[in-house]
Structures are given as structure tokens and as C-alpha cells.
Amino acid sequence: MDTKDIPANVLDPNCPSRVVFQRIGDKWASLVIQVLGGGPVRFSELRKMVSVVTPKVLTQTLRTLERDGLITRTIHAQVPPRVDYELTALGESLLQPLTMLREWAENHVPSILEARDAYDDAQDEAVLGR
């Protein structure tokens, strides 16, 4: 990237990269998107699959994704209620870049973890007055 290519609007919250990178970085959003890549899933199923997340936070995540047009929320008129979440075409189109990133992660995160250990060890030694 050349100097002149850096958008003057990096601070613009609507800068394309910022919008997407933020969503990717969201603690649960990417996981939900990848889960929904397998087809529609109802709320309670999502909860089971991502059992560490509380209903409040899961709902927040889903609402944000819905607002961004990445998933749809369909309420089935039943008793008990049933709500299905499903990727939109837009959401599905995100699956590929997301998968590429996940593959990069699986291939290279071991190196990152090693680098962290090495860095931390060097820091420790420095602190010990060496």
C-alpha cells in the first residue's frame, strides 16, 4: 500500500474496511455466520452450539447481523415459539473470505503463539536485569 492509497477517511465509521473488520472482530459474529453457513438454525440451537454465550449477548449479535443485512430472522407462528436465523445472499458471500482467513489462522497461529512466548521470555529476562 502506498502512502497516497491511505484513505483520508480512516476515522470514518462507514469506511468499508472499518465496517467489515469491526464485524469480523466482534466476539461472536463470525462464529455465528459460519454456523449459519450450514443452513438455518433456530435460537435455542444456536445457544446450545455456542453454549458459553449468554442469551442477551447472542441476541445482540444476531440483531446486529440482521441490521447489517447479513442474516434474516423469521418467526414461526407456533406454540412454543420458534425463530429461525438464516444467512442472506450477502451473508453467504462473506463466507468465502471468512473461510480464507480461518484457514490462514489455522496454518499460522501456531507461529504467532510461539512468537508471543519468545517475546514474553525476552521481556522477562530484561526485567530480571539481564
Place this chain on the structure above:
Amino acid sequence: MDTKDIPANVLDPNCPSRVVFQRIGDKWASLVIQVLGGGPVRFSELRKMVSVVTPKVLTQTLRTLERDGLITRTIHAQVPPRVDYELTALGESLLQPLTMLREWAENHVPSILEARDAYDDAQDEAVLGR
């Protein structure tokens, strides 16, 4: 993604996807990586290029990337001091998936912004008692 494919360790901070997605979502990290894709850059240059970030936050970002083994920091013994930051091979390998994601963003963020407007309008109408 099938149910059984969901790693039981989503809460593991060392889960590959989590590590990378978090770094991508960092407010300045991805931008710095892409800037450094053009070759080594010294601290003051980075500051000018990303002029909205304070030195403290820029330093934080750089330290994190260095710890992760994505960039190197080289101090030149000069007066005045000069410090260059540069991508490692690991950092460079991240450039491609990052670019793919940025391209997806540039192509699809307009749709996301439209979706947000539509969603917000619908919400407003609902609030107005319609």
C-alpha cells in the same frame, strides 16, 4: 459448517480463529499491516499517515504486532533516533487474506449501509406506533 465442526474451544483465547479475528478487529492493526505492506516505515511516518491515532495507541498497536511476530522493530543508532517497522514473512503472508477481505468490504459495504438504513427506518416506524 456442521454442528460437530464447531470447536469445543471457542472460548479458548488461543483458538486460531479467535486470535486472528481479534487482531483483524483491532482498531489500527490491520491498517498498519497494510501500510507496512509497501515496505518499512519509520515511526514518525506512520504517525503522519495515520494522523488520527495518538502516539500511545500507535505504540501499543506496534508492540502487539511485534509480539505476535507480524512485524519487526529495528532501532538505528542515530541522532536523532530512527526506528523502522517492517513486516515479517509471517506478516506478509497475512496480506493476501486481508486484501481479499478489504475487497469484499469495498464491494459489499454499500449494501450493508443500505440494510442499516432500511432496518433503522423500520424501527422508527414501529416506535411511531405503526
Place this chain on the structure above:
DNA sequence: CAGTATCCGTCTTGATACTG
């Protein structure tokens, strides 16, 4: 079942000022 309502600690980000 599918959420919502409250409350709260932590982590992140930034403003401002200072230093080797």
C-alpha cells in the same frame, strides 16, 4: 421457547503532558 431488563466490572481508546 425466545427472548428482555438491570447491573456491573473490565478492557479499550483517547487526551494531555512529559522524557531519554
Place this chain on the structure above:
DNA sequence: CAGTATCAAGACGGATACTG
């Protein structure tokens, strides 16, 4: 030049309890 120190503010994620 290349940072560090300190302080403050807000966003974020989560625990817990309750509801149509």
C-alpha cells in the same frame, strides 16, 4: 525523534433474574 506516564470516559461482554 520516539516514545512513556497518567488520568478519564465509554464501549463491551457477562451474570443474574424475569417475561410474553
